[in-house]
């Protein structure tokens with residue numbers, strides 16, 4: 001869904017001569033030598049911001065937090081007809097409030113979390129810092145900003161925004177109420193930024209397929225732990241989808257020579273279909289292997305596993321789903337789902353995944369099991385590892401190696417996530433007690 005939007009916007013940019021500033025805007029108060037002329041013209045052109053009835057734009061006028069949400073929502077593809085309202089946690093945004101849909105949309109996208117517990121202050125003026133924070137989140141740099149230290153709450157956001165070109169041609173300071181001219185500029189900056197268009201990703205080394213794994217410092221880890229300690233794990237927005245094993249290097253999976261397939265191929269094919277399903281449901285998906293031929297930290301098995309866990313943490317994923325295939329002397333069959341311990345969110349998810357995948361594939365149901373698997377034990381979020389079938393069992397392989405079978409597994413896991421996401425929080429749920437005990 002997001003890719004389509006980005007493509008559409010890229011096409012609009014490509015065909016509208018945006019860099020040459022050829023728009024004929026009729027705003028008498030925005031002459032074509034205005035610092036923000038291009039941005040205002042462009043956003044007007046694509047219909048996300050408009051002038052007033054007297055044909056002025058009023059570039060100096062300040063806007064409210066709700067009005068900024070509306071602008072961001074429209075820019076990011078909000079559709080009033082089809083949008084389903086979220087249960088938003090702000091008591092000062094009543095159900096009948098005109099901007100509720102926009103606020104809900106921005107909340108769902110992880111762009112806002114309110115002023116303090118339960119307060120959104122919808123009619124307050126939006127400040128530059130608040131607008132900057134939302135755009136930083138929209139380009140996927142929230143974690144980077146949180147890890148960037150500074151004096152003020154927004155120091156990290158301002159720094160990361162600057163590095164990513166989001167502050168270009170902005171004339172106001174962080175604490176000031178944002179004027180429409182600057183608001184238009186930052187949304188425009190977001191739309192044309194590499195980060196927003198997904199070009200800033202680290203490319204694996206061509207020869208080894210290796211990506212450098214930089215260890216998280218203790219300080220970074222403790223910042224991350226603080227964020228996770230506050231998370232409501234019954235609410236899902238970001239999902240780490242882990243295609244088990246690497247395409248090359250030390251962490252290679254099982255192999256079935258008769259079929260000529262390797263575990264890391266099947267796990268990726270299922271993961272890729274799972275990504276499509278989850279994205280279609282509106283979730284944000286982070287992949288440990290973007291492409292089938294990708295490898296993540298392939299110099300050792302532990303490195304590979306640690307890199308997957310680190311990625312989940314720095315992405316602040318709400319769920320971790322690891323896809324694997326079994327192998328067992330030719331006598332094993334069926335599906336099993338693993339979690340670190342029973343009674344918590346991981347076990348809840350494992351039970352749903354196990355039920356739905358065995359139902360939709362018809363493969364033997366081996367049940368939910370607990371184990372000390374690295375990716376289950378060391379993640380701060382609910383985490384499940386699913387063994388989707390046995391690679392040395394002919395019946396299982398009919399499902400595992402076929403497009404239709406993989407699709408059935410993927411849609412079943414996605415449905416499990418959806419159902420998990422609708423359930424109530426678990427009271428006093430222990431998420432990896434061991435991890436949290438260390439902090440306490």
Ligand SMILES: [Zn+2]
Nearest residue numbers: 244253324325
């Ligand atoms: Zn495996």
